[in-house]
Amino acid sequence: MKDGFDVVVVGSGAGGGVVAGELAQGGYRVLLLEVGRHLTTQDFRRWEAKATHDLFWPLRFAPLPDGDVVTFLAARCVGGTTTINTKVALRAHEEDVAKWHLATGLTNGAGRPFARADLDPYYARVEDLLGVRERSDWQKCIYTVRPGFRALGADLEPVHSYTDAECQSYGSCLQGCPTGGGKSTMNTYIAWALARGLLDLRTSAQVERVLIEDTAAGPQAVGVEYADAAGARHRVRARYVVAAAGALNTPQLLLRSGLRNGALGRHVGLHPARLVYGLFDEPQDAHRVYPISAHCMKFQRDADGGFVVEAATVMDPIAFATTLRDEHGPLWGARLVEAVRAYRRYAGVLAMVNDENNASVQLDAGGAERIAVDLQPSELARIAAARQFSHDVLRAAGARQVYWTGLISTHVQGGCRMGDDPARSVVDRRGEAHEVKRLFVGDASLLPRTLSVNPSLTVMALATRLAEHLVTEMSEDLSPA
Ligand SMILES: Cc1cc2nc3c(=O)[nH]c(=O)nc-3n(C[C@H](O)[C@H](O)[C@H](O)COP(=O)(O)OP(=O)(O)OC[C@H]3O[C@@H](n4cnc5c(N)ncnc54)[C@H](O)[C@@H]3O)c2cc1C
Ligand code: SF4
Numbered sequence: 304m305k306d307g308f309d310v311v312v313v314g315s316g317a318g319g320g321v322v323a324g325e326l327a328q329g330g331y332r333v334l335l336l337e338v339g340r341h342l343t344t345q346d347f348r349r350w351e352a353k354a355t356h357d358l359f360w361p362l363r364f365a366p367l368p369d370g371d372v373v374t375f376l377a378a379r380c381v382g383g384t385t386t387i388n389t390k391v392a393l394r395a396h397e398e399d400v401a402k403w404h405l406a407t408g409l410t411n412g413a414g415r416p417f418a419r420a421d422l423d424p425y426y427a428r429v430e431d432l433l434g435v436r437e438r439s440d441w442q443k444c445i446y447t448v449r450p451g452f453r454a455l456g457a458d459l460e461p462v463h464s465y466t467d468a469e470c471q472s473y474g475s476c477l478q479g480c481p482t483g484g485g486k487s488t489m490n491t492y493i494a495w496a497l498a499r500g501l502l503d504l505r506t507s508a509q510v511e512r513v514l515i516e517d518t519a520a521g522p523q524a525v526g527v528e529y530a531d532a533a534g535a536r537h538r539v540r541a542r543y544v545v546a547a548a549g550a551l552n553t554p555q556l557l558l559r560s561g562l563r564n565g566a567l568g569r570h571v572g573l574h575p576a577r578l579v580y581g582l583f584d585e586p587q588d589a590h591r592v593y594p595i596s597a598h599c600m601k602f603q604r605d606a607d608g609g610f611v612v613e614a615a616t617v618m619d620p621i622a623f624a625t626t627l628r629d630e631h632g633p634l635w636g637a638r639l640v641e642a643v644r645a646y647r648r649y650a651g652v653l654a655m656v657n658d659e660n661n662a663s664v665q666l667d668a669g670g671a672e673r674i675a676v677d678l679q680p681s682e683l684a685r686i687a688a689a690r691q692f693s694h695d696v697l698r699a700a701g702a703r704q705v706y707w708t709g710l711i712s713t714h715v716q717g718g719c720r721m722g723d724d725p726a727r728s729v730v731d732r733r734g735e736a737h738e739v740k741r742l743f744v745g746d747a748s749l750l751p752r753t754l755s756v757n758p759s760l761t762v763m764a765l766a767t768r769l770a771e772h773l774v775t776e777m778s779e780d781l782s783p784a
Contacts, residue, residue: 307540308334308503309777311527312547313510313556315339316383317762318746318769319547320488321429325770327496331777334539335493336508336529338548339380344490347479351619354478358387363551365662365674373573373676373710377549381506382489384549385759388713389476389594390464390485391613392435393756394426395419398604402752406570406660407722409732409751417732425764425771433465433486435760438596442472444589444615444650445597448581451700452599452612455692459597459614465760472593477619488763507532513544513560515739524742542780543773546719547746547766554664554718554748555672557729562738564729567719571662572753573676574714575686579693580617580627580651581702582642587650589617595653602692603755609657610689611755612696615650618708623649626708634706642706652696654689657755658682660717686710714758719748734769745769 312323315337323335342357363375378384397419403409404416411421429435439461449459469484476485483490496502514526526540546553554568594616602608617623624643627634634642661677678686694705721744722728725737734749736742747762754761 307526307542308332309541310334310543310545310773311336311539311541312545312745313527314383314546314548314552314746315381315488315493315504316378316547316549316746317385317488317759318766319545320382320385320492321763321766322545322547322745322770323502324488324492324496325767326773327502328499329770329774330501334503334505334541336510336527337381337504337506338509339378339506341381341504341506342479344479344481344483347475347481349473349475349478349481351478351621354387358479363674365676367676367678367710371709373575373712375551375674375715376711376713377551377715380489381493381504382487385487386479386489387477388759390466391595391757392430392433392463392465392760395422395754395756395761396603399752399754399756403750406751407720407728408724409722409728412732422761422764422768425767426760428767429760429763433491434467435463435465436467437461438464438466438593440472440593441596442592444587444592447583447587447650448615448652448696448700451696451698454699455696457599457601459599462595462598462613464593464595466593470593472591474591474594474616476594510548510556511559513546513556513739513742514538514540515560515742520740522738523740542777543741543743545743545745545769547744549746550715550718550748551664551672551674553744553746555666557719557736558666559670562736564725564738566727567729568664569718570660570720570751571664571718572658572660572716572750573662573712574655574716574753574758575658575678575682575710575712576653576655576714577690577708577710578618578651578653579690579697579705579707580649581697581700582645582704582706583648583650583702586647588647589615589650590619590646592616605657608688609685609755610692611655612689612693613653613655615652617646617649617651620646627706628709629706650697652693654693655714656682656685656689658753660752664718714753716747716750716753716758719744720751721749722751733772734765743769743773
């Protein structure tokens with residue numbers, strides 16, 4: 304191929320950053336297209352409003368039947384959401400992965416149901432490259448809430464995270480890590496490949512569709528079309544296309560490209576979560592800690608309750624003030640002012656609930672995104688139980704007052720799920736679209752069922768596995784582009 308690439312990767316987050324970095328370091332000609340900007344450690348400072356503008360996707364919402372909404376948070380920058388996330392690095396539970404085979408018939412290629420063990424070598428590589436380590440350097444706010452967990456027969460244990468010894472526990476992870484101690488695909492996989500001149504990264508590049516041509520073997524991806532910052536359109540050709548624009552975006556990209564698989568954009572999981580805050584007598588300074596250094600895993604499995612509670616943090620002031628609510632609804636006026644004045648005295652826990660992938664993302668007749676959420680009674684019961692437990696923990700720990708946020712989704716998964724059964728999945732077990740050859744998915748939309756833990760390590764493990772597969776396929780593929 305003279306004027307094209309071996310692989311074009313759409314999106315530079317947990318999935319796309321890993322696929323692009325692995326393949327570029329392997330010597331393949333890789334083009335990485337990212338709609339956001341390339342900001343790095345030297346740009347990051349604790350300025351909540353500016354970071355939200357520079358690094359985040361505009362907030363998205365889905366209505367709930369009771370008039371409330373689910374709020375979706377994700378990044379739009381090089382490194383994707385890994386640039387602004389809290390960097391908790393957990394392998395999926397065996398039971399989470401066992402659900403994948405049940406959902407889509409996913410096997411491991413050797414005829415057995417896909418299992419956690421099939422991911423372990425890829426987890427190990429990511430953990431090694433990112434320096435995943437245990438965070439037992441707990442600060443005051445953890446010791447404040449821990450007695451509450453113990454009083455309720457539970458306990459906290461240290462998390463693992465992709466933060467190295469340079470992490471100064473500043474707590475500004477959601478505005479980009481100013482020390483570089485917090486790892487992202489931006490300051491690892493992508494930076495390593497760029498430093499060696501091995502990767503073509505184009506930013507402010509909005510991919511609008513995958514170029515698909517009919518061949519004797521059926522429809523085949525041959526590149527993508529994207530718009531640059533000035534609105535000019537470009538077409539690039541590549542032997543393989545990897546869509547890794549995030550679980551809310553990749554299904555839309557494939558729909559815009561003409562794919563019609565019935566599972567596309569469906570079976571989306573939210574991993575619904577909310578922060579629950581306790582107001583204590585003493586300052587906790589939970590905004591100046593590595594945000595999530597501990598978690599309670601007692602209720603992780605569906606049979607045990609189906610939720611995980613992480614500790615202990617508060618959101619930065621704008622997000623904190625605009626989301627506080629209690630049993631009377633959102634705080635407002637004098638009560639809100641009074642609550643925010645005590646900002647330093649809150650310690651918050653994050654309750655994340657196992658869901659059953661009942662959301663969807665589709666395009667309306669005008670081509671605009673439509674996100675729908677259809678939480679079922681079993682999911683609503685888990686959500687209520689997780690909030691009640693968090694409330695009781697904080698009260699038992701001595702909180703004078705407890706507030707909480709509405710439901711947020713930071714861990715969207717599914718929408719292009721992988722499986723052996725084309726009727727229940729969008730891509731096959733290697734990540735290639737059932738409908739279109741050489742079109743692969745490499746992000747959180749692959750996951751057939753949501754995990755009970757934070758998903759990014761699993762997204763990176765799957766992306767590592769996809770890169771390995773593409774190397775094999777390219778080494779066997781001698782055809783010109
Ligand atoms: C506040 C927050 C905290 C989190 N904390 C954790 C945590 O502690 N641990 C954990 O495991 N997970 C965490 N997550 C979730 C985790 O970061 C995501 O699950 C993961 O990054 C998803 O990877 P992805 O590749 O699917 O998408 P992303 O990482 O979101 O990357 C998608 C990329 O594609 C780009 N893109 C989208 N559309 C286009 C287009 N048309 N053209 C070009 N580019 C496009 C986007 O700008 C983005 O950069 C957190 C998420 C949030 C929001
Ligand atoms: S807490 Fe650690 S990882 Fe997060 S922004 Fe601060 S230094 Fe970076």
